Amino acid sequence: MSSPIKVLLAEDQSMVREALAALLGLEDDIEVVAQVARGDEVQAAVGAHGVDVALLDIEMPGCTGIEAAARVRREFPQVKLVVLTTFGRPGYLRSAMEAGADAFLVKDAPAAQLAAAVRKVLAGERVIDPTLAAAALAEGANPLTDREREILRAAADGSTNAELAAALHLSQGTVRNYLSTAIQKLAVRNRTEAVRMAREKGWL
Amino acid sequence: MSSPIKVLLAEDQSMVREALAALLGLEDDIEVVAQVARGDEVQAAVGAHGVDVALLDIEMPGCTGIEAAARVRREFPQVKLVVLTTFGRPGYLRSAMEAGADAFLVKDAPAAQLAAAVRKVLAGERVIDPTLAAAALAEGANPLTDREREILRAAADGSTNAELAAALHLSQGTVRNYLSTAIQKLAVRNRTEAVRMAREKGWL
DNA sequence: GCACCCGCATGACATCTGTCATACGGCACT
DNA sequence: AGTGCCGTATGACAGATGTCATGCGGGTGC
Numbered sequence: 001m002s003s004p005i006k007v008l009l010a011e012d013q014s015m016v017r018e019a020l021a022a023l024l025g026l027e028d029d030i031e032v033v034a035q036v037a038r039g040d041e042v043q044a045a046v047g048a049h050g051v052d053v054a055l056l057d058i059e060m061p062g063c064t065g066i067e068a069a070a071r072v073r074r075e076f077p078q079v080k081l082v083v084l085t086t087f088g089r090p091g092y093l094r095s096a097m098e099a100g101a102d103a104f105l106v107k108d109a110p111a112a113q114l115a116a117a118v119r120k121v122l123a124g125e126r127v128i129d130p131t132l133a134a135a136a137l138a139e140g141a142n143p144l145t146d147r148e149r150e151i152l153r154a155a156a157d158g159s160t161n162a163e164l165a166a167a168l169h170l171s172q173g174t175v176r177n178y179l180s181t182a183i184q185k186l187a188v189r190n191r192t193e194a195v196r197m198a199r200e201k202g203w204l
Numbered sequence: 205m206s207s208p209i210k211v212l213l214a215e216d217q218s219m220v221r222e223a224l225a226a227l228l229g230l231e232d233d234i235e236v237v238a239q240v241a242r243g244d245e246v247q248a249a250v251g252a253h254g255v256d257v258a259l260l261d262i263e264m265p266g267c268t269g270i271e272a273a274a275r276v277r278r279e280f281p282q283v284k285l286v287v288l289t290t291f292g293r294p295g296y297l298r299s300a301m302e303a304g305a306d307a308f309l310v311k312d313a314p315a316a317q318l319a320a321a322v323r324k325v326l327a328g329e330r331v332i333d334p335t336l337a338a339a340a341l342a343e344g345a346n347p348l349t350d351r352e353r354e355i356l357r358a359a360a361d362g363s364t365n366a367e368l369a370a371a372l373h374l375s376q377g378t379v380r381n382y383l384s385t386a387i388q389k390l391a392v393r394n395r396t397e398a399v400r401m402a403r404e405k406g407w408l
Numbered sequence: 409g410c411a412c413c414c415g416c417a418t419g420a421c422a423t424c425t426g427t428c429a430t431a432c433g434g435c436a437c438t
Numbered sequence: 439a440g441t442g443c444c445g446t447a448t449g450a451c452a453g454a455t456g457t458c459a460t461g462c463g464g465g466t467g468c
Contacts, residue, residue, distance in 0.1 A: 013290065018315030019223035026226055086217065111222030147415065158396030160454070174416055180456055190424085190456080192362030192396055351445065365425070378446055384426055394426080394454085411468085417461080424455065431447080438441085 004031040005122055008045055011057040012037045027115045038062035043071045051079055053118050058085040058092060066099045073100030080121040090136035091202025103127035142203040148182045153204055156195045208235040209326055212249055215261040216241045231319045242266035247275045255283055257322050262289040262296060270303045277304035284325040294340035295406025307331035346407040352386045357408055360399045
């Protein structure tokens with residue numbers, strides 16, 4: 001074996017992050033050289049430590065792991081990217097792949113797959129749960145327009161049409177039209193269900 | 205040192221669970237003797253392994269860690285209970301304490317606190333984040349009645365009044381009345397905000 | 409150039425939601 | 439026995455929400 005694989009860990013919950021570090025630390029050929037708790041610190045840390053593989057959680061403050069992946073891919077194209085997430089949402093998988101991820105793992109997969117994925121991506125392989133890949137292909141692409149997504153996201157907290165209109169500088173009628181088309185595209189019956197559905201699919 | 209502290213780990217995401225096990229495994233005086241992925245498997249596992257400390261995540265299939273804690277407390281009063289959660293919701297802390305938990309940790313606390321908490325509860329101490337304890341005391345108890353909570357929970361997925369009425373065998377007007385009083389108690393302006401607020405407080 | 413989609417807007421209409429007053433039986437506490 | 443809260447219910451009303459038709463300007467693709 002030559003020098004160990006240098007890994008960066010990005011995950012906002014300290015306890016989980018450090019636990020994953022402990023797990024990877026058990027492997028002789030892997031060394032966790034950096035840990036960050038925010039998406040917007042990933043890029044700098046990758047640059048500073050000569051990282052081979054970046055392990056990115058999706059849900060993080062600062063920016064999402066997917067956004068972070070895209071940035072690293074642009075600036076350091078040789079760095080391998082593993083996206084790790086709690087939720088196996090097909091839409092997440094799709095965006096992760098579009099951002100240039102080499103592997104996509106869900107946190108309820110067995111722990112052994114983590115180290116295995118690190119080694120595989122370094123060998124040039126891609127690692128994706130086949131079930132999830134099938135689901136992502138089956139459900140097709142996100143049918144929502146940018147505006148519809150924006151409004152759904154803003155409506156998620158229970159804001160009224162009037163508040164949405166004010167926040168997004170739109171007329172109230174326009175807000176209602178967008179919500180209405182989103183509701184139809186998602187085949188649901190009101191904004192609450194629309195938000196739930198979009199979240200579930202990873203389209204939000 | 206006598207024999208190591210026997211710990212049970214209950215957490216549904218395998219990767220996180222096994223990572224936490226790796227973390228605790230680094231400690232000489234702690235041994236993870238059992239791992240379960242469901243709340244309803246905790247009780248049996250505690251009985252089968254002569255566990256000293258049970259480490260319970262709240263969000264789990266089967267039953268919640270809090271419910272599991274209450275059951276273990278009833279059947280095995282000498283077992284120490286550490287509740288571990290992603291969300292530092294004051295209402296969760298309150299219910300965990302009422303269920304008989306000895307410690308309450310949030311996952312974004314430093315990893316070192318985990319092993320420390322295990323040792324402390326075994327020594328008879330209680331471990332609670334002081335900030336969270338203050339918040340729990342400041343906000344008072346859950347103001348919602350059983351029925352209100354039940355209806356809020358059912359309304360969370362975007363069901364209409366008619367559906368709620370059918371599901372809960374109530375008249376539509378009654379559903380609206382309950383939602384209305386819940387909305388007022390939570391000082392919000394519609395059901396969506398009410399659900400969000402109740403979730404945030406850990407009252408749902 | 410012409411279709412087509414997107415973003416934006418208005419107005420009208422039907423339905424859903426939230427509020428309020430009021431009522432009754434049951435239970436708990438005084 | 440009286441007071442008060444909870445669960446349940448009804449009816450009426452105002453305001454929010456969802457749908458539909460229609461319109462306009464800008465961009466993209468053929």
